[in-house]
Amino acid sequence: MAIPKLLVVDDDAETRSMMTQFLQQNGFMAFPCETEDAIRHHLKGGRVDLILLDVMLADENGVEICARLRKEQDVPVILVSALSADHHRMKGYEVGADDYIAKPFNPELLLARVRAVLHRANRSASLVYRRSVSVFRFAGWHYDAKRDEVTSPQGYQVALSRKETALLKVLLANPHIPLTRDEIANALDVTGEAQGTAPEGSGRAIDVLVGRLRGKIEADPKSPELLRTERGIGYVFAADVTTEDSA
Amino acid sequence: MAIPKLLVVDDDAETRSMMTQFLQQNGFMAFPCETEDAIRHHLKGGRVDLILLDVMLADENGVEICARLRKEQDVPVILVSALSADHHRMKGYEVGADDYIAKPFNPELLLARVRAVLHRANRSASLVYRRSVSVFRFAGWHYDAKRDEVTSPQGYQVALSRKETALLKVLLANPHIPLTRDEIANALDVTGEAQGTAPEGSGRAIDVLVGRLRGKIEADPKSPELLRTERGIGYVFAADVTTEDSA
DNA sequence: GCCTTTTGTTACATGATGTTACGCAAGCCT
DNA sequence: AGGCTTGCGTAACATCATGTAACAAAAGGC
Numbered sequence: 001m002a003i004p005k006l007l008v009v010d011d012d013a014e015t016r017s018m019m020t021q022f023l024q025q026n027g028f029m030a031f032p033c034e035t036e037d038a039i040r041h042h043l044k045g046g047r048v049d050l051i052l053l054d055v056m057l058a059d060e061n062g063v064e065i066c067a068r069l070r071k072e073q074d075v076p077v078i079l080v081s082a083l084s085a086d087h088h089r090m091k092g093y094e095v096g097a098d099d100y101i102a103k104p105f106n107p108e109l110l111l112a113r114v115r116a117v118l119h120r121a122n123r124s125a126s127l128v129y130r131r132s133v134s135v136f137r138f139a140g141w142h143y144d145a146k147r148d149e150v151t152s153p154q155g156y157q158v159a160l161s162r163k164e165t166a167l168l169k170v171l172l173a174n175p176h177i178p179l180t181r182d183e184i185a186n187a188l189d190v191t192g193e194a195q196g197t198a199p200e201g202s203g204r205a206i207d208v209l210v211g212r213l214r215g216k217i218e219a220d221p222k223s224p225e226l227l228r229t230e231r232g233i234g235y236v237f238a239a240d241v242t243t244e245d246s247a
Numbered sequence: 248m249a250i251p252k253l254l255v256v257d258d259d260a261e262t263r264s265m266m267t268q269f270l271q272q273n274g275f276m277a278f279p280c281e282t283e284d285a286i287r288h289h290l291k292g293g294r295v296d297l298i299l300l301d302v303m304l305a306d307e308n309g310v311e312i313c314a315r316l317r318k319e320q321d322v323p324v325i326l327v328s329a330l331s332a333d334h335h336r337m338k339g340y341e342v343g344a345d346d347y348i349a350k351p352f353n354p355e356l357l358l359a360r361v362r363a364v365l366h367r368a369n370r371s372a373s374l375v376y377r378r379s380v381s382v383f384r385f386a387g388w389h390y391d392a393k394r395d396e397v398t399s400p401q402g403y404q405v406a407l408s409r410k411e412t413a414l415l416k417v418l419l420a421n422p423h424i425p426l427t428r429d430e431i432a433n434a435l436d437v438t439g440e441a442q443g444t445a446p447e448g449s450g451r452a453i454d455v456l457v458g459r460l461r462g463k464i465e466a467d468p469k470s471p472e473l474l475r476t477e478r479g480i481g482y483v484f485a486a487d488v489t490t491e492d493s494a
Numbered sequence: 495g496c497c498t499t500t501t502g503t504t505a506c507a508t509g510a511t512g513t514t515a516c517g518c519a520a521g522c523c524t
Numbered sequence: 525a526g527g528c529t530t531g532c533g534t535a536a537c538a539t540c541a542t543g544t545a546a547c548a549a550a551a552g553g554c
Contacts (some may be wrong), residue, residue, distance in 0.1 A: 068268070161510055162478060203513050206533090211533060212511090222533090231520070231531065408500055450503050451542090458543060459501095469543090478510080478541065 004118050005029045007042055009065075010054040010080070019052065019110075028100055038064055038242040043075065050076045057081055078114065136172050139226055141217060143168060150217065163188065164213045171227065171237035180234040181206040210235055251365050252276045254289055256312075259299040266299065266357075273358055279341040283312055290322065296365055297323045323448065325360060359426075383419050385486040386473055388464060397464065407442070410435065411460045418474065418484035429482040457482055 006028050010016040016032040028091060033039050042048055053065060069075055122186035136143045140153030150158045160168065167186050170179070184206050210229075214221045228238045252274050257263040263279040269276035281287050289295055300312060316322055383390045389401030395412060397405045408416065417426070417434040426434075431453050457476075461468045475485045 163511065207513050207532065208512075208534075214533095229532070410501065453496050454500075454542065455544080461543095476542070 004049040006048060007031050007033050007039055007051045008047055009033045009051060030083055048075055048151050049158060052078050052080055054080050120149060134244050136241055138241045160216060163209055167209055172241050174230045175239060175241045177238050178233050178236045190236045250276045252294060253288055254278050254280050254296060255297055255300045256280045256286060281372050284462050292420055295322055297325065297361060299325050299327055299329050324473040385488045407463060410456055414460055415455055419488050421487060422484050422488045425477045425480050425483045
């Protein structure tokens, strides 16, 4: 891939140039933008791979801009914000942001997020499950999203709990793409109807959840074939997923 | 139906535009309004399908505004509020709000409510059952509201108590829409002829009532197909409902 | 007033989910 | 290769929401 072109949108001049420089030093083609107009200028000018968007622009709200941009064309967006409150995060995802990072952030983390989003964008997948199809097949299994049923290769039906179902949906939407625990947790907050509960990444709920799902869909949970773990990163769903509409 | 036109009334600029954007993102024509005057402007301008009204406007009380609007013309209204106290909710219903949602709310839930109210408005029904039709069919069952009889798919008649009937009516009026226990309780107070009695949601009467209704209309009450539970939310009636007039 | 039916309350069982603790395995260093 | 560090798997426990039986209180019917 060519060098990715990024836009850094922030109304604070210092932050803007600092981030831009940092990204440039790390091999990205980064441009500072102060306003929505500047963004549009770049968008018209040609390919833009990713937008880093501050949520607290002076006049407008980042989330809104994000929403508008997504409506016009499919540019990946990472929201940057000093607000860590969960409802803001939720809203960011709802309008289609690909990720969300809170200030002050670890520079390495920022790079990791940027790379992750670019990676996903290349395959035109999205972190959050939002397909219209409702039947998925993978490795002999099939999952009917409408009836909420999972059937094993042998034809047995497996009952999944709500969270397990939500996790499976997230995985099915992102096959072969390593997801961090945070990404999974955030996606679960959106898809999993698990609202209100999870305050933050307090413990290792994701690991346990993954373990439980493995217990139900892996032939041998001890050596997982589908739900692989990426040490130091998170988990990957290592299966080809085909989808069909059953409506 | 044409794209529904909604008004978002809230005195907090951030909330206002966030909700507006979110609704637009989801296919609605949404306009932010800060004051009652702005609302009137839109109302004069033409068709308005639904108003989302914050109860805590700076100067006036949302409930009062709602009351005034309803007196003038029949615009559906959803009250939005940070107050979850039941008496506020009740007041909202009394002056004719079609629904009530507490902040902070799950975005998906908001969409569901909005769609529900629009849906109902099209048929001039309301959260509270008040249709002119009297025969409902769902999943092989049929319910004659005039004779107050429920017939099973096999043709057996099932006797429902007053509360069970009231619950079924509420459910039939809101298929596929998750209802909280509070909402159910409030609706029951209105439809269920249980006037005067129920002081508040003291215990778990709703759960028990749901259980009893399940025992009568579910093939297997242990794994309900019609009256599903939404953990952490409430209950949903997961069946398509068709209606016919039998008058 | 007495009996029957309905409705609400309580208490306990169940199941789902998050947390903790501990052991093992993978990686890293020398 | 051997030992140390860290991350992961997982059992065991803690917590909470829900299902439900059993009882109590109310409402009606006669």
